[in-house]
Amino acid sequence: MSLIENLNWRYATKKYNPDKKISDADIKTIVEAARLAPSSYGIQPYKVIVIGNQELKEKIYGVAWNQQIVKDCSHLMVFAAWDKYTKERIEAIFNHTTEKRGIERGTAFGSHTAVIAASQYEMDEEAAFIDTAKQACISLGMAIAQAAELKIDNTPMGGFENKGLDAILDLESKGFKSVYLLSLGYRADEGDWLRDLKKVRTPIHDFVDYRL
Secondary structure (H helix, E strand, O other): OOHHHHHHHOOEOOOEOOOOOOOHHHHHHHHHHHHOOOOHHHOOOEEEEEEOOHHHHHHHHHHOOOOHHHHHOOEEEEEEEEOOOOHHHHHHHHHHHHHHHOOOOOOOOHHHHHHHHHHHHOOOHHHHHHHHHHHHHHHHHHHHHHHHHOOOEEEEEOOOOHHHHHHHHOOHHHOEEEEEEEEEEOEOOOOOOOOOOOOOOOOHHHHOOOOO
16 A cells, blocks of 8 residues: 555554554564664664553553553653753764774764764753654654554654653763653554544645745
């Protein structure tokens, strides 16, 4: 099926079959799609945490507005963004890039490398987290699309207590803040009010303004 067909198939699943689990291979494929997402300068200022442990999902349920899908889904992905840019973080990424490409350190972007690096780590913390969170959302979108291709149901969630989740996963000590949750699994045969409803999006004539 095409990407458009897959996206028409998927919806924000409201009830999962808790007995049906995703294979390790499919989880790794979804994670790889998230990893390959584009980001500014290839910095990828975020981390993905994949949770299949039931006890941990039930802890998260309490800070996720008691949404049953958190308990019933097969796996839960947490997208956590850097809390800020630092010179050390940027240099580590750029050094990794030059190592993999076999070029001299400090030349990841040619003569512009130092200026690009400074443009990131000189941001104030508030602006930096807004930026890193936006980058994480691109990765989230890739995971959603890949799950749909595999016919794995998914539900992106912003409705949770970020600080509570950060505490459960000990993110703050690692320099991360949670941004989004993505539940993954298989829709239940009954009890999902959204399952058979028509997909509705903004009409194409209102959505796009062609200037060709």
